[in-house]
Amino acid sequence: KQEVTQIPAALSVPEGENLVLNCSFTDSAIYNLQWFRQDPGKGLTSLLLIQSSQREQTSGRLNASLDKSSGRSTLYIAASQPGDSATYLCAFNFNKFYFGSGTKLNVKP
Amino acid sequence: DGGITQSPKYLFRKEGQNVTLSCEQNLNHDAMYWYRQDPGQGLRLIYYSQIVNDFQKGDIAEGYSVSREKKESFPLTVTSAQKNPTAFYLCASSITGSNSPLHFGNGTRLTVT
Numbered sequence: 001k002q003e004v005t006q007i008p009a010a011l012s013v014p015e016g017e018n019l020v021l022n023c024s025f026t027d028s029a030i031y032n033l034q035w036f037r038q039d040p041g042k043g044l045t046s047l048l049l050i051q052s053s054q055r056e057q058t059s060g061r062l063n064a065s066l067d068k069s070s071g072r073s074t075l076y077i078a079a080s081q082p083g084d085s086a087t088y089l090c091a092f093n094f095n096k097f098y099f100g101s102g103t104k105l106n107v108k109p
Numbered sequence: 110d111g112g113i114t115q116s117p118k119y120l121f122r123k124e125g126q127n128v129t130l131s132c133e134q135n136l137n138h139d140a141m142y143w144y145r146q147d148p149g150q151g152l153r154l155i156y157y158s159q160i161v162n163d164f165q166k167g168d169i170a171e172g173y174s175v176s177r178e179k180k181e182s183f184p185l186t187v188t189s190a191q192k193n194p195t196a197f198y199l200c201a202s203s204i205t206g207s208n209s210p211l212h213f214g215n216g217t218r219l220t221v222t
Contacts, residue, residue, distance in 0.1 A: 004151065009149075031208060032208055032210075034210055034211060036213075041197075041216070041218070042215055042216065043113075043115075043199055043213040043214050043215040043216045044199065044201075044211075044213040045213070046210055046211070046212065046213075049210045051208055089151070089152075091152075091211070096154060096157075096167075097142075097152075097154070097211060098151075099144075099151035099152040100151050101149060101150050101151040102151070
């Protein structure tokens, strides 16, 4: 069974800070990795998708990296804003998607 | 706009009753999925379907049933056999293929008392 771990479980930062969310997995034979954002009571919104052949993807203030050899992915958020407050989940695709339990981010004004 | 519609948003049932959650997509995706989300846990796969009239059990299928009679629709029935049905249920879809991203609906929160 694949294991996906997200650290930290919760994070509180002041507005404007750069931050890194971590995700680790136990099997390097992935097809792709997806980062999602979830607001309270809502579904998941896809942020970034990295294929197994790629090392990173960028979208605006977000940058996600993938290191298959170490079994890790990071989501970097630059210049955080209160509107970034949400739970961030990573999911690895091993022909089925396996999800971490998420990092709950609070950006304080 | 294309997307996934889950209804209703909130659902309340008495213990012992079966209940069906709706999921409809207009993205023309072949694959559809049902996940369960409990507080502090990752999403767990209940059932998935990669083609009409075919579906497979996920990691926690006991007490649930599905059908896939149309490409656009993948309803989930929570039966009275499910011992702890209160949860947030999420439907997702994707293009069939190992490189395709998942797209999610807004979820249905089921409360059974």
